[in-house]
Amino acid sequence: MADRSDKRDDKRDDKRDDTPDDKQNDKQAPARATGMKRGLTSYGDQDFSLFLRKAFIKGAGYTDKALNRPVIGIVNTGSAYNPCHGNMPQLIEAVKRGVMLGGGLPMDFPTISIHESFASPTSMYLRNLMSMDTEEMIRAQPMDAVVLIGGCDKTVPAQLMGAASAGTPAIQLITGSMLTxxxxxxxxxxxxxxxxxxxxxxxxxxxxxxxxxxxNQLVASVGTCSVMGTASTMACVAEALGMTVPGGASPPAVTADRIRVAEETGARAVQMALDGLTIDKILTVKAFENAMRVLLAIGGSTNAIVHLTAIAGRLGHRVDLDTLDRMGKETPVLLDLKPTGQHYMEDFHKAGGMATLLRELKPLLHLDALSVTGRTLGEEIELSGPGYQQDVVRSFSHPIYPQGGLAVLRGNLAPGGAIIKQSAADPALMEHEGRAVVFDDLEDMTSRIDDEALDVTAQDVLVLKNIGPVGAPGMPEAGYIPIPRKLARTGVKDMVRISDGRMSGTAFGTIVLHVTPEAAIGGPLAHVRNGDRIRLSVINREIALLVPQAELHQRALDNPVVRPTAGRGYRKLFLQTVTQADEGVDFDFLQSESLQQDNKAGEK
Structure with a gap:
């Protein structure tokens, strides 16, 4: 990890929150506006702005005594289209209770909500929009701290991205996993x-x-996926970052434990507001490195590295893939959860949740990293107690997998890197050379994958182009290319598969993802042809197209890539500004100013 935090970003809200009175009373050190005085609407008369704001809020029945408390915003992402957030009403009620017990005034407000199975073309396409919505609503409305309630795959990263940019004290509340x-x-x-x-x-x-x-049985209640998919991964990552109360990652959605976590979160938000514990003090380089350790040890989703990169980029930090790979070689998979293992999230919770895992990982963690509690990670581990006997979190001497769940691949097919979830792959295919069977895009794959005439064998390598950030657009989870039906009927369960897209954290197989740069902007993947030989070597961390460089150069000249465009709206903004997987698939203008400047300097 590289620390390139932009100190100017720390001051971005100062002018916005200071009233004229503040500046007159203390010209040397103006008091920061709080509560209902924060971010007053521009009418040309700040006193009138506050007068008008109070008049309207009193119309909802609030008293001056209530309005003088610290204001805690609560992000409401409830939606009929989002069953992962189906417990939102109960969570909001509990958070409000906690806020009032802590002496604050709770104010819930809506933002857009994204569900993995209900978003077209893909939820990832809308993650950045949700982050912008979250950031701007935090900035626009008066609040001294904010509780971010999310759970489904892209909602937690979107909220952390937005809150990181807004700079306000923030705390994450996970909606929780479903029952089995x-x-x-x-x-x-x-x-x-x-x-x-x-x-x-x-x-x-x-x-x-x-x-x-x-x-009818796969989803037994509201809540997020019950395995170590992206939602569960981001829940664990959020706690590892120090952004949740201790134990906030694992309680299932419909349990009393989850409601108690919500109440504690509300109370904690008030104290964070009083202490001025802003998000940049928590999301440090050390926090991101702790999160990477946890990601590797839980056999977490490949998506998480993209999300961590995007969150870090909002604060001027870079997530380095080589550092991730180095960590992976010394961080075994310890959590026995599907798809790498056998258990489910409710089992992890009964086994002690993240405290049990962090206790095992303690020698590899930055114990001085700060959390939303105001205490360090090391202090929280000590407060969690000695633990107890269980069979979900393994010891270092008896891991699920000897290395971290993810490995970083490089080579002439992926100069900017690619990812494989080695803990969920077939060991027999981790060192493999085969003939490429190429699909130009999703439509091509859909129309031909089950064609009985498809020239394919189990030893071949399936290649899917143009499902990256720009190509799809939105980098959909289509990297989990189905086994051709005629091979599936013969018992074939896995093949080497390669794409510039993503796959769900719940998926499994020998699948190379996030090939960078993507085909749609002229990456080498664009020039792979049927019959080319491809070599995968996880031991050597290599993904190689066995075609001479001169031949690839000629192919690029003969078939130049035309980058996709759009005429209007969000799609136009997305296609013009989205970055590649190694930069988090964020919009370039949403990264911290220091990171933007570094990127421009690098281009020169």
Whole structure:
């Protein structure tokens, strides 16, 4: 990690929050406006602005006594389209209770809400929009601290990105995981089991009646996926960053534990406002390195590295893939959860949650990193106690996987890097050379993947182009390329698959993702042809296209890539400003000013 924090960003709200009275009373050190005086609307008369604001809020029944308390904003991401946030009303009620117990005034407000299965073309396409919504609503409305309530895959990173840019004291509240269901005596949960049963259906191992039956059991309650998908990964990462109260990652959505965490979060937000514990004091280089350690140790989603990079970029920090890979070689997978292991999030919670994992990881962590409690990570680990016997979190001497869940690959096919989730891959395919079977885009793959005439064998390498940040757009989770039906019927369960897109954290297989630069902007992936030989060597951290460089150069000249464009709206903004996977797929203008300047200098 590199620390390039922009000190000018720390001062960005000062002018906005100071009233004329503040400046007259203390010209040397103006008092920062608080509560209802923060960010007054511009009418040309600040006293009138406050007078008018109080008049309207009193119309809702508030008294002056209530309005004199610290104001705690609560981000409400409830939506009928987002069952992962289905417990939002209960969480908001509990947060408000905690805020009032802490002496604050709770004010909930809406932002957009994104669900993985209900967002077209992909939730990642809308993550940056949600981050902008979150940032601007924090800036625009008076609040001394903010509680961010999110859970589904892109909501937590979007909120942390927005809050990091806004600079206000902020604390994350996770909505929590769903409960597991039961199908014909087998415990099942979304969404690793979704993919497993769908693969069996595609291979004609089960019929339409059974796949319909299991569909009713995979999601047993509201909440996020019950395995170590992106939602659970980001919950654990948020706690590792110090952005949740201790134990905030693991309680399932429908439990009393989750409600108690919500109440504690509200109370803690008030104290953070009083202490001036801003987000930049928590999201430091050390915090991001702790989060990377946890990501590796839980066998977490490949998506998390993109999100961590984006969050860090808002504060002027860079997440270095080589550092991640170095950490991975010394950080084993310790958490026995699907898709890498066997258990589910509710089992992790019963085993002590993140405290149990952090206790094992203690020798590798920066224990002096600060958390939202005002205490250090080391202090929180000590306060969690000695732990107890359980079988979900393994010891260093008995890991699930000897290295971290993720490995970074480089080579002439991915000069900017690529990611493989090695802990969920077939060991027999980790050192593999095969013939490329190429799909130009999603439409091409959809139309041909199950064609009986498709020239493909189990030894081939499936290549999918143009599903990166620009190509799709939005870098969809289509990197989990299905096994061609004619091979699936013969029992083939895994193949080497390569793309410039992403895959769900709930997925599994020998799949190379985030190939950078992507095909749509002229990356080497754009010039792969059917029949080319590709070599994957996870041991050597290599992904290589075995074609002479001169031949690739000629292909690029013969078939120049035209970058996609759009005529209007959010899509136009996205295509013009989105960065590559190694920069977090954020908009370039949303990164910290210092990082933007460094990038421009690098281009020169």
């Amino acid at each position: 269901g039961s199908h014909r005596g087998e415990r099942v949960g979304a969404c690793t089991d979704c993919r497993r049963y769908w693969a069996r259906f595609r291979a004609t191992e089960i019929d339409e009646e059974e796949v319909a039956d299991v569909n």
